[in-house]
Amino acid sequence: MVTTCPYCGVGCQIAPEAREGRILRVLAPEHLPPNHGALCVKGRFGLDYALSQKRLLFPMLRERKGAPLRRASWEEALDYAAFRLAEILRRHGGEAVAVFPSAKTTNEEVYLAQKLARTLLKTNNVDHCSRLCHSSSTAALSRSLGGASMTNPLEDIWRTDLFVVVGSNTTETHPVIGAMIKKRVRQGARLVVIDPRYTGMAEAAHLWLRLRPGTDVFLLNAMARLILEEGLWDRAYVEERTEGFGEWAESLKPYTLERAEEVTGVEAGLIREAARLYATTPRAGLYWAMGVTQHTKGTATAQALVNLALLTGHVGREGAGLNPLRGQNNVQGAGDMGALPNVFPGYVPVEPETARRFGAAxxxxxxxxxxxxxxEVFERIPEVRAVYLIGEDPMTSEPFQDHTKKALEGLEFLIVQDILENETTPFADVVFPAASSLEKEGTFTNTDRRVQQVRRILDPPGEARPDLWITGELGRRLARLLGEPWKELATPEAVWNEVRSLLPGMMGGITYARLEAEGVRWPCPREDHLGEGVLFRERFNTPSGRARFFPAEYHPPAEPPDDRYPFTLSTGRVLFHWHGGTMSRNSRLEAAYPELKVEVNPKDAGRLGIQDGERIALVSRRGRIVARAWVTDRTPEGVVYAPFHFAEAPANRLTLNAYDPISRIPEYKVAAVRLEKLD
Structure with missing residues (x-):
């Protein structure tokens, strides 16, 4: 039985072999895209999280604050949750309620959750974990191109002659894509990497631009200015297919190579070489991830990438494009399904006219x-009084965790719906045990827009139920209490067909019957349509049909190092774990990487007398954690790198709640810390 891997956004097709409720091994069909038989360590060895002793096996509820959670039947827990939500809605209105669907759940489940929020709870306080990863990319791509996804398919990697990889540790975070890029480089393509850390991608690069954390905007703008000055830009493309060029070009005046070298720490000659190479290579693709987006200027950085691609005519062309590598397995699909506060399904903006259209449907x-x-929801508690969390763990993922803890303690009503106990479960008033993606049916959408089937491999343990069933039953009860209509959609396919009817140009041609063979990429308007590979070949999805340049202004990080906190902390991921660690740390992968190791440059370690492997403390203005020192030159002098997977030593206890003004993404990549020797 073939299904889709539940870890990252690559969407690898896997064939787990199960017997007596156990997964014996995991294979991968060589004939199926996108991975064609390749798997990373998480897909191969990380699926036994479904068998963890920490699985939530039955519903629980807390009848009053301070009382313990107790076991309840599904009927009692659902009735209680619906009653409390309806009570808060009547007293305070929809603005006092928020629903967070999960990018780990299926398209169908996300769609139903946002529909429940909008039709029954009367709120657009709907969001998901993209807010913490690629919301900056979504903001920049949407306003410039009219779309929020990779513009090119993953198979275009084999047609690309130059890769510019910015802020992406691809070999660890998206290993199958990283392996594809490195293989293409061995075939003759060139690779430019822009990253403060010496990653596996930097090791394979022809040019590595080791910039200071948080200075990407300045570097990218300097590249664009040089391309303009040397006449290397695609004038015909800019004149025929874009707008806003003049104002943007004027905004580049401060971004000289000399000043860029001062700000970024990258030699002017390297910046010049990278700019010329990108401008003069017809098939050049930009790839990026969290190193671009998780900043107070994440939208500006993503915008600088968009501007660079438009300037050189690299959008709407095979082997090129703008390619944000999405994080969670279905984070692309969650956005597509409308799990965002400012858009309905299909990225239709929330406006009076569109609200009437969706309301009529x-x-x-x-x-x-x-x-x-x-x-913003966590900043607005207690004005926001109720939150329905589906597969989200804010006590691990939100910045400045002590602040998040106080917010959750002040929340009137919290529903946690998840597969495993996590750091947020103790704050819940109701806990719903959910089935994992190995225990249900539906679809995921991967990073390059490919909709793929999720098939049931195991039975859910205990009383766990699919998220679709849980949300549907909660919706049925809410509708009865509130006197609202609620169309019962009993199967994933029934939900998907409603999505297709609402978004005919995007999803109309993608049927479950077609997905039996292999995934289909959107947009796909008809059943005889193959699904679009390269977007924007002829026009952009904007009112004018043209892409738009926007100035991308550089601002220093919100919290630079100082005498008291002399190091820059940057957070991220490692090969063996995924995000908050809820899945990977409850699998055999935990044995490979069981504790937090913080990368410290050898020169910094020498000055502080820190030995490799000894315990150290990291201290910021917000908190303190203890970890093992990994003395390595992977991280530059003055910077320490901490993975954020470890609840017992949470890196996000140290990060700050400063936000991008447009996307409202937190500043995860730059925080001022000091190191304290313990051993």
Missing amino acids: WGTWVPDKPGLYMT
Whole structure:
């Protein structure tokens, strides 16, 4: 039985072999895209999280604050949750409620959760974990191109002659894509890497631009200015297919190579060489991840990448494009399904006219003003009184965790719906045990827009149920209490067909019957359509049909190092774990990387007398954690790198709640810390 890997956004097709409720091994069909038989360590050895002793096996509820969680039946827990939500809605309105669907769940489950929020709870306070990873990319791509996804398919890697990889540790975070790029480089393509750390991609690069953390905007703008000055830009493309060029070009005046060298620490000659190489290579693709987006200027950095690609005519062309590598397995699909506060399904903006259209389709009034972002919701408690969390763990993922803890303690009502106990479960008033993606049916959408089937391999343990069933049953009860319509959609396929009817140009041609063979990429308007590979070949999805340049202004990081906190902390991932570690740390992968190791440059370690492997403390203005020192020159002098997978030593206890002004993404990549020797 073939299904889709539940870890990252590559969407690898896997064939787990199960017997008596156990996974014996995991294979990968060589004939199926996108991975064609390749798997990383997480896909190969990380699926036994489904058998963890920490699985949530039955519903629980807490009848009053301070009382313990107790076991409940599904009927009691669902009735109680619906009653409490309806009570808060009647007293305070939809603005006091928020729903966070999960990018780990299926398209169908995300769609139903956002529909419940909008039609029953009357709120657009709907968001998901993209707010913490690629919301900056979504903001920049949407306003410039009219779309929020990779513009090119993964198979275009084999047609690419130059890769520019910015802020992406691809070999560890998206290993199958990293392996594809490195193989193409061995075939003759060139690779430019822009990253402060010496990653596996930097090791394979022809040019490695080791910039100071948080200075990407300045470097990218300097590249664009040089391309303009040397006449290397695609004038015909810019004149025929873009707008806003003049104002943007004027904004580049401060970004000289000399000043870029001062700000970024990268030699002017390297910046010049990278710019010339990108401008003069017809098939050049930009690839990026969290190193671009998780900054207070994440949108500006993503915008600088968009501007660079438009300037050189690299959008709408095979082997090129703008390619954000999405994190979670279904984070692309969660955005597609409308799990965002400012758009309905299909990225339709929340406005009075569109709200009337979706309301008519759903048979009820829906709110017509954008809601709160996830990060804003936690800032607005106790004005926000109820939160329905599906597969989200804010006590691990949110910045400045002590602040998040106080917010959750002040929340009137919290529903946690998840597969495993996590750091947020103790704050819940109701806990719903959910089935994992190995225990249900549906679809995921991978990073290059390919919709693929999820098939049931195992039975759910205990009383766990699919998220679709849980949300559907909660919706049925809410509808009865509130006197609202609620169309019962009993199967994933029934939900998907409703999505297709709402988004005919995007999803209309993608049927479950077609997905039996292999995934289909959107947009796919008809059943005889193959699905679009390269987007924007002829026009952009904007009112004018043209892409738009926007100035991308550089600002220093929100919290630079100083005498008291002299190091820059940057957070990220490692090969063996994934995000908050809920899945990977409950699998055999935990044995390969069981504790937090913080990368410290040898020169810094020497000055502080820190030995490799000894315990150290990291201290910021917000908190303190203890970890093992890994003395390595992978990380530059003055910078320490901490993975954020470890609840017992949470890196996000140290990060700050400073946000991008447009995307509201937190500043995860730059925080001021000091190191303290313990041993």
